[in-house]
Amino acid sequence: KEGKQSKLMDIMAVGPVNVNEFQELAREALPKMHYDFYAGGAEDQHTLKENVEAFRRITIQPRILVDVSRIDLSTTVLGYNISAPIMIAPTALHKLAHPEGEVATARAAAACKTIMVLSFTSSCTVEEVSSSCNAVRFFQLYVYKRRDIAAVLVQRAEKNGYKAIVLTADTPRLGRREADIRNKMVAPRLKNLEGLLSIEAAFDNGSNLEAYANETMDASLSWKDIEWLRSITNMPILIKGILTREDAIKAAEVGIAGIVVSNHGARQLDYTPATITVLEEVVHAVGGRVPVLFDGGVRRGTDVFKALALGAQAVLIGRPVIYGLAAKGEYGVRRVIQMLKDELELTMALCGCPSVKDITRSRVRTQRERL
Numbered sequence: 001k002e003g004k005q006s007k008l009m010d011i012m013a014v015g016p017v018n019v020n021e022f023q024e025l026a027r028e029a030l031p032k033m034h035y036d037f038y039a040g041g042a043e044d045q046h047t048l049k050e051n052v053e054a055f056r057r058i059t060i061q062p063r064i065l066v067d068v069s070r071i072d073l074s075t076t077v078l079g080y081n082i083s084a085p086i087m088i089a090p091t092a093l094h095k096l097a098h099p100e101g102e103v104a105t106a107r108a109a110a111a112c113k114t115i116m117v118l119s120f121t122s123s124c125t126v127e128e129v130s131s132s133c134n135a136v137r138f139f140q141l142y143v144y145k146r147r148d149i150a151a152v153l154v155q156r157a158e159k160n161g162y163k164a165i166v167l168t169a170d171t172p173r174l175g176r177r178e179a180d181i182r183n184k185m186v187a188p189r190l191k192n193l194e195g196l197l198s199i200e201a202a203f204d205n206g207s208n209l210e211a212y213a214n215e216t217m218d219a220s221l222s223w224k225d226i227e228w229l230r231s232i233t234n235m236p237i238l239i240k241g242i243l244t245r246e247d248a249i250k251a252a253e254v255g256i257a258g259i260v261v262s263n264h265g266a267r268q269l270d271y272t273p274a275t276i277t278v279l280e281e282v283v284h285a286v287g288g289r290v291p292v293l294f295d296g297g298v299r300r301g302t303d304v305f306k307a308l309a310l311g312a313q314a315v316l317i318g319r320p321v322i323y324g325l326a327a328k329g330e331y332g333v334r335r336v337i338q339m340l341k342d343e344l345e346l347t348m349a350l351c352g353c354p355s356v357k358d359i360t361r362s363r364v365r366t367q368r369e370r371l
């Protein structure tokens, strides 16, 4: 305990020098219930650890004597120019991390010239986020049994200039997060969803959150509902939560605008593979028909580099953003993104890759390839 305290003092004295140190600051800043909600994963949290650890088993194969006096991190996603292939993943309830909530996160996204995916369970309204920043915004969707709610929110997003829908498809029910059950984590009343997230309906049998979500989510959602979703919006639709070749092919067949390889930050089904280990399989399956985005366990610029080398167009970061927000508000989110950008830039320079398109498959080796 003493060791931890002195490490924290060191981080506070100099300021965090990497994303993991932001996590330490967030742990210190937040009530335990909220920190656990953000940091935790499902059941044994095996996949939670694996999402990070699997990156460590991939090596980087640098080329030398390449002119790297100029490094260009910029790229495009769905035709939108971003300053680096690092986007903000949709994560719930930013006001539990900081009073300004998603508005602060969105301002940081704008300052860093990247795309923010606003969570369906945001604690600020789609309008508040739009009016406070000019970042390119996508809107993440959960489909509730009450389909009219999805329709209303999608239309509000479209009216307010959001550019795409990210349908999260790995949550027919909420994963079992034991820290939340132990802490009796409850969702606060939120004005933006007109009380939709009020937990009145939930029974107090362990985690209110789980009970509430399970009552609310439409577990009957299936591939045929993509047509329904298309009928309520003109925005391009991405599917988030793809982990298999089969689903990647299906997504490409139904004409989806993009897919996000994700296991929901290991919060849904434990013992799913670490996302970085299935990325290449998904990329091969879609064969360039559909852009592939990636999330899960990205904590370093080298992680971003590895995901790009394995075929991702860009990565999304979830927890690192929340840790930055909890520690230092909008500035913290900007710092987290900037740290990852700086680390990625250095990695590219040391690896002989002056631009994102130079980050090719031969620049990394997986464990299997090294045996």
Ligand code: FNR
Binding pocket: 037, 038, 039, 051, 089, 090, 091, 092, 119, 120, 121, 140, 168, 240, 262, 263, 264, 265, 266, 267, 295, 296, 297, 298, 316, 317, 318, 319, 320
């Ligand atoms: C999430 N995630 C998530 N995904 C989603 O589609 N809608 C949501 O509302 C949320 N909420 C949420 C809350 C918290 C606290 C976390 C940590 C995650 C999943 C998120 O979009 C993303 O897939 C992961 O966070 C990526 O993993 P890392 O970057 O957190 O390791």
